[in-house]
Each structure stands twice: as structure tokens, then as C-alpha cells.
Amino acid sequence: xxxxxxxxxxxxAATMLFGELKFQPFESDFRISFGIGAFFFFLxxxxxxxxxxxxxxxxxxxxxxxxxxxxxxxxxxxxxYQSALSHVPSLAFYLFFGLxxxxxxxxxxxxxxxxxxxxxxxxxxxxxxxxxxxxxxxVSQGVYFEFVPQEEYLLLILAFVRSFFIVGFLNIxxxxxxxxxxxxxxxxxxxxxxxxxxxxxxxxxxxxVMGHIEQATRNGYNLYRELRTRESRDEVxxxxxxxxxxxxxxxxxxxxxxxxxxxxxxxxxxxxxxERVVQExxxxxxxxxxxxxxxxYARMLKKDIEFTxxxxxxxxxxxxxxxxxxxxxxxxxxxxxxxxxxIVRLGVYEQQEEILFLVSDxxxxxxxxxxxxxxIPGYTTKxxxxxxxxxxxxxxxxxxxxxxxxxTLEVRQGEAPEKTIFEVRIPIHxx
Numbered sequence: 001x002x003x004x005x006x007x008x009x010x011x012x013a014a015t016m017l018f019g020e021l022k023f024q025p026f027e028s029d030f031r032i033s034f035g036i037g038a039f040f041f042f043l044x045x046x047x048x049x050x051x052x053x054x055x056x057x058x059x060x061x062x063x064x065x066x067x068x069x070x071x072x073x074x075x076x077x078x079x080x081y082q083s084a085l086s087h088v089p090s091l092a093f094y095l096f097f098g099l100x101x102x103x104x105x106x107x108x109x110x111x112x113x114x115x116x117x118x119x120x121x122x123x124x125x126x127x128x129x130x131x132x133x134x135x136x137x138x139v140s141q142g143v144y145f146e147f148v149p150q151e152e153y154l155l156l157i158l159a160f161v162r163s164f165f166i167v168g169f170l171n172i173x174x175x176x177x178x179x180x181x182x183x184x185x186x187x188x189x190x191x192x193x194x195x196x197x198x199x200x201x202x203x204x205x206x207x208x209v210m211g212h213i214e215q216a217t218r219n220g221y222n223l224y225r226e227l228r229t230r231e232s233r234d235e236v237x238x239x240x241x242x243x244x245x246x247x248x249x250x251x252x253x254x255x256x257x258x259x260x261x262x263x264x265x266x267x268x269x270x271x272x273x274x275e276r277v278v279q280e281x282x283x284x285x286x287x288x289x290x291x292x293x294x295x296x297y298a299r300m301l302k303k304d305i306e307f308t309x310x311x312x313x314x315x316x317x318x319x320x321x322x323x324x325x326x327x328x329x330x331x332x333x334x335x336x337x338x339x340x341x342x343i344v345r346l347g348v349y350e351q352q353e354e355i356l357f358l359v360s361d362x363x364x365x366x367x368x369x370x371x372x373x374x375x376i377p378g379y380t381t382k383x384x385x386x387x388x389x390x391x392x393x394x395x396x397x398x399x400x401x402x403x404x405x406x407x408t409l410e411v412r413q414g415e416a417p418e419k420t421i422f423e424v425r426i427p428i429h430x431x
Contacts, residue, residue: 008049012061015039019062019090020069035062036097036127040120040166043098045173047107055098059091066090089135097127110174113167120163128155210265213258220251282316283348283355286323291346294331304341313350317431319405326398326409330359330422333394337363337420345418354407355431357424365419366411374411406430 019035039058043051063084070083100123109115132155227244230236236243291307298305317323327346334344342362349356366374374395399409407426413419 004048007046008054008057011039011042011046011049011054012058014042015058016061016065019065036093036124037162037166039094039097040101040124040163041170043101044107044110044116044166044170047110051098051102052095055094059094062090062094063087085138089131089138092134093127093131096130097123100126110170113171117160117164117167120167121159124159124163125156128159210258210261213254213261217251217254217258220247220254224248224251280316280318281320283313283323284311286317286320286327287311287346287348289324290327290331293328294335294344297332298335301335303335303338305335305338306343308343308345310345310347310349313348313355315350315355315428315431319431322401322405326401326424327357327359329394329398330424334359334361334363334420337361337365339364343418350428353428354425355428357426358421359424360418360421363419365413402426 015035015038018038019033021034039054043049043054066087067080067083070086071078101119104119104123106116106119106123109119224244224247227236227242227247231238231242231244287309291309295305295307298307331344331346338344338361344362345358345360347356347358347360349358395409402409402424405426407424407430410423412421412423
């Protein structure tokens with residue numbers, strides 16, 4: 001962040017330079033320049049600049065700069081007094097303009113364009129009248145003079161046009177800035193949702209694993225009791241250590257694994273609760289999130305993939321992370337199944353008491369007979385460039401999640417050009 005002093009210097013310099021873009025009405029040396037527009041804009045854009053100090057410094061700099069230009073570019077003999085007499089009224093303009101802006105607390109109305117434009121117009125008109133008064137007073141040297149009505153009308157029109165032009169320009173820039181901020185926040189929101197959905201699935205899978213661990217602990221302990229009974233009857237060979245002791249040791253080790261898993265699940269659950277930024281989203285919003293994420297994934301893989309969607313529902317769901325994880329898994333699989341270019345379709349329909357998701361692609365397809373095996377944990381047909389196999393747990397995870405919701409996840413062969421269609425059905429009352 002630049003310091004206030006540097007910001008103030010930049011404001012003064014910009015106003016001073018823009019002030020030389022000007023025209024002179026009324027067939028006099030009275031100037032109407034773009035400097036005040038720049039000055040007003042920067043005052044409202046920066047807002048933390050001391051207004052009266054900025055007005056004093058800017059007015060003084062403009063006067064000195066114009067005197068210096070007269071000296072450098074003057075065709076006649078330079079006379080400091082005449083040059084100063086011509087330009088000192090500009091100092092009155094900036095001081096009076098800043099005073100009205102400061103008294104009107106214009107910075108409070110940056111988000112109220114009409115009020116800000118009105119304050120700017122009043123400041124502009126008042127400052128122009130003050131400058132004209134000082135200029136004519138200096139020229140007349142105390143002799144009575146009067147304003148020409150035409151001058152007042154033109155100054156009034158100029159004040160409103162210039163003020164509302166600057167306010168409009170300021171609002172355009174602010175709107176663009178807000179759009180960029182909103183876009184950035186949306187990207188962060190989408191990323192957070194996708195991460196949370198992955199954690200949600202891992203937590204569900206970990207809960208299921210813990211159930212297996214608990215059963216293994218019980219089985220191990222039951223085996224220990226049975227072996228101990230048989231050892232007391234001399235029905236098993238005597239070993240050192242005894243078989244019953246070995247079975248008990250295994251049960252204890254499995255129990256320790258269970259406790260570690262519980263700690264991991266507790267930590268993941270806390271993260272999910274902290275990052276749970278939404279309680280409910282519409283199906284349309286979830287579909288859009290998934291499509292956006294996989295469009296980026298396709299571009300990252302340098303594939304030319306067209307994504308299409310057919311949404312025929314207005315339902316919303318509380319199971320945001322579950323649906324996100326399942327749909328993202330299915331669409332990312334579709335992206336990976338396409339060689340270089342192709343089409344991925346996502347359809348959502350309401351059928352009686354169920355909501356139906358159809359995910360299809362024009363990729364390599366699934367070999368006939370493999371439809372059952374792809375839902376077995378560890379089974380995979382995907383390998384990376386080094387020949388390493390995928391984990392093979394994505395589709396089993398997805399099916400588990402859908403079954404938790406009381407639904408089904410099936411796959412079937414499609415009709416050309418679609419090679420594979422995944423079908424998800426969930427009872428509407430479970431959403």
C-alpha cells in the first residue's frame with residue numbers, strides 16, 4: 001500500500017497535468033479544464049486523503065506549474081506579476097471546491113451516485129463562481145463589475161455535466177471492481193465446496209471402515225475366548241505363546257487401529273463443520289458447480305470437451321456435499337474416458353417420487369461384462385503414463401454415498417455416440 005504522502009503527490013501531479021487539457025469560454029482568459037474532474041475523481045476514489053490539504057497543495061501546484069509554463073513557452077517577455085495575476089484565481093477554485101466537498105461529506109455518498117453528483121455539481125458551480133469573482137476583482141482592481149447571465153447558465157450546465165460524468169465513471173470502475181471481487185469469491189466458494197465434498201465422502205468411508213474394524217475386534221475377541229476354552233480341554237496344540245494369546249493380541253491391535261481411526265474421523269468431522277459454508281443448495285446450483293469444475297479439469301488435461309446439461313427440476317437439497325462428490329466423480333471419470341475430444345452430458349429429471357441423474361460421455365466406454373466389477377473396491381482400468389494403476393475406489397465410494405441416501409447407482413451401455421451412461425436415482429423425500 002502506498003503511503004498517504006505518495007498518494008497525495010500522485011493526486012496533485014495528475015490534477016496538474018490534466019488541468020492543461022482545457023478550453024476558454026466567454027472570450028476571456030477564464031479556463032475550464034479537465035483538472036477538476038481528475039481532482040474530484042481521485043478524492044472520491046482514494047477517500048483517505050485530507051481534502052483541504054489536498055485542495056491547498058493542488059491549487060498551489062497548478063498555479064506554480066502554469067506560471068512555469070508561461071515562463072518556458074511564452075512568446076513575449078515573461079512578467080511574473082502578470083502571469084501570477086492570471087493564474088492565482090485557480091487557487092481560489094481548488095480551495096473553494098475542496099471546502100464544499102469537505103463540508104458536504106461527499107465521501108459518505110460514494111455509493112449514492114445522485115447525492116454525490118449533486119454535491120459535486122454544487123462544489124463545481126460554487127468554485128467556478130468563486131474563481132470568476134476573484135479573477136474579475138483582480139482585473140477590475142476594485143472597479144464595480146457585474147456577472148453576465150450567460151456565464152452563470154453555462155457554469156451551471158458545466159457543473160452538472162462534469163460532476164455526473166465523473167460520478168458515472170467512478171461507478172463504472174467500482175462496478176468492475178466489485179464484479180472481479182465477486183468472481184474471485186465465487187471461485188473460492190466453489191473450491192471450498194469441492195474440498196468439503198471430498199472430505200465428506202472420506203468421512204463416510206471412514207465410518208464404514210470403522211464398522212468393519214469394530215466387527216474385526218469382536219471376531220478376534222470371540223476367537224480368543226474359543227481358543228482359550230479349547231486349550232483348557234487340550235483340543236489345540238500347545239504353543240508358546242498360546243494361540244489364544246495370539247488371537248487376543250491381534251484383537252488388541254485392531255482395537256488400537258479403531259481408536260486411531262476415531263481420532264482421524266473426529267478431526268475430519270471438525271474440519272467439515274468449520275468449512276460447511278452452506279446448508280442447502282438447489283440442484284441447478286450443484287450441477288453448475290460440477291460443470292465448472294470439470295470444464296477446468298478438461299482444460300488442464302488439454303482436452304476439447306463439450307459439456308451439455310438438461311435440467312428439468314427446481315428441487316433443492318441439504319445433502320450438498322454428498323451430491324457434489326458423486327456427480328464430480330462421475331463427470332471426472334467421463335472426462336478421463338475421452339481421448340482428445342468429445343461430449344459429456346448431464347441430465348437431471350424428476351420421475352414420480354425420484355430424482356434421476358444421467359451422466360453420459362462419448363469416451364472409450366466400458367468393456368462388456370465389466371459393469372459389475374467397476375463397483376468393486378480396487379478394480380480399475382485406468383493407468384497413468386508411468387503404468388501405475390488408479391486406486392479403484394471412486395465408484396465404490398459414489399455408490400456407498402448414494403446408498404446412504406436410499407438411492408441406487410447403476411451403469412449401462414449407451415447408444416452411439418454415447419458409450420457409457422451412469423444412472424443415479426434418489427428418492428425425492430431423502431433430498
